[in-house]
Amino acid sequence: MNRILRFVLAVCVATGAGFGGPACAADIANGAKVYTTNCVSCHGANGRLDADNPVVQALGVTPADFSDPLFNSREPAADWHMVIQHGGxxxxxxxxxxxxxxxxxxxxxxxxxxxxxxxxxxxxxxxxEMNLMLPIRTKKAYPEDEVVYIGRYTDQDGENAYKQVLEFEKRIGKAGQGILELVHESEGSVSELAEVEIGYKQALSHSTTHILSAAAVWAIPVEAEGDGELQTYLAYGKELSPAWIFQSSLRLKFPFAGASDGEAELAAIAHYVHSPWPRRVFPAMEVVATRPFRSANGDLEWTAMPQVRVGLTRGGHVALNLGVELPLSDQSWDQRYYVTLLWDFADGSFFQGW
Ligand code: HEC
Structure with a gap:
């Protein structure tokens, strides 16, 4: 379910509240009473689904098991609030x-x-709650299950260029994620599957208002020239207020041919969450600074990327991101346009909830 929305329950997400988690304004004992009266017939005692119960079997759809810690943790409380209030x-x-x-x-x-x-x-x-909007360049810290398509069109002198990336990311264990990416590039008459990238990400520190992760990705050239490179990054997400979210990442690229040819990239984004409904347009502003390790003049290259996230499904588990990249310092290109299509497959099939 959608992750960027924690309007209603901002203060009281109560992850693990029964296990010494953060203090919570909500009355859990009263919640248990409400549950026993109104919910237990379909969702089972203590949130543990009883799949053999005839009432459950008659529903035609199997409710999720709240006693599964992976499921329970990955769904933001604010989304559950919306489901309970407005229905499935x-x-x-x-x-x-x-x-x-x-x-x-x-x-x-x-x-x-x-x-x-x-x-x-x-x-x-x-x-x-820390499964935040997927930015164009800033790396995401949350280890969600996702399939992502990214298309990039570069408007430049000479041949315009296209790049397409298909990403497959899957949770491993409590806080890890496996990463597989296919990179396809076209420029003029050259069109090739340039790279395969394989990586791993681990959340190092998290709460309901922040997350910090580290990742390493090995980029292996397929048809493109070169020896490949190792990319490492730190990614950070933070809820500044219920409506304002900040994300940032620091990425280092080390080509195997010569690590000194690598580069560092610092990216940051702020996005505005103006509604608890996922199927809305959410604006964001991203800024990226890159610097080659061996730079002649030591200058940073800056670009700005205004963008919007557009929730496509009612629960927002399929979403678009549309953005434009504008160079703020000298570049060989004038503009770049991005389309990202994201499917959070932990929340259901691609065709569910349109
Ligand atoms: C008539 C049966 C029924 C009752 C009563 C019921 N639910 Fe549900 N609930 C369902 C079903 C079925 C789903 C799963 C919908 C799906 O996955 O498409 C669901 C889904 C949910 C979800 C979303 C879980 C997810 O997949 O993210 C929450 C939260 C929830 N119910 C809470 C409650 C609460 C709290 C109550 C009592 C106030 C309640 N339900 C009462 C049938 C019921």
Whole structure:
């Protein structure tokens, strides 16, 4: 489910609240009562799904198991709040999940959400609230399950150029992620599968308001020339306020042919989360500075990338990012245009919830 939205429950996401997690304004004991009265028939005692229960079998869709720590941790509390309040359909799930807005008041929804977050120990799992918007250049810190397509068109003197990247990223263990990327490039008459990239990312530190990860990626040339390179990066995400999110990454590229030919890239982005509904347009501004290790004049190259995230599905698990890159210092190109299509496959099939 969508990750950029923590409007309603900003203060009280209560990850692991039953296990000594952050203090939470919600009343978990009351949440347990609300749950037993209104939810237990479909979701099972203590949030543990009973798949053999005839009531559950009659639903035609199997609700997720809240006692699974991976599932429980990766779904932001604010998204659950939306599902409980407005029903499954509103967030791209089954309409068998009934809206509770006429049954429960705001506090009761908050309490039952906090209770659901407390039914299993999720320590060690990065919370889904930190599964933030995927920027164009800034590396994402959260180890989500994702398939991403990135298309880039460069408007330059001589031949215009196209680059396409297909990324497959999968959670490994509590806080790791495997990375596989295919890079295809075209310029003039040359069109080739340039590189395959294989990597691993690990979240080092996380809470419901910050995340820090480190990654290493090995870029292997396929048809392109060169010996390949090692890329390493640190990625950071931070909730500045419920509406403002900051992300930044520092990436170092070490070509195997000569590490001194490498470069450092610092990227940062701020995005504005103006609504708890995922199917909206969310604006963001990204700035990138790059510097070759062996630079003749030591100058940084700057570019600015205004962009928007467009949620396509009702729950936002399929989203577009559209952006333009504008050089702020001398470059061989005038503009670059980016289209990113992201499918968060932990939240359902590509065709669900449109
Ligand atoms: C009539 C059965 C039924 C009842 C009663 C019910 N639910 Fe659900 N709920 C479902 C189903 C079915 C789904 C799964 C929808 C899907 O995956 O498409 C669901 C999904 C959810 C989700 C979203 C989980 C996810 O996949 O991200 C939350 C949160 C939730 N329910 C909470 C509650 C709470 C809290 C209550 C009580 C106030 C409740 N439900 C009552 C059937 C029910």
């Amino acid at each position: 359909y509103a967030m791209g799930l089954s309409e068998m999940m009934p809206a509770q807005s006429g049954v429960l008041d705001e506090n009761e929804i908050e309490d039952v959400t906090a209770y659901l977050k407390s039914v299993v120990d999720t320590r060690g799992f990065p919370p889904g």
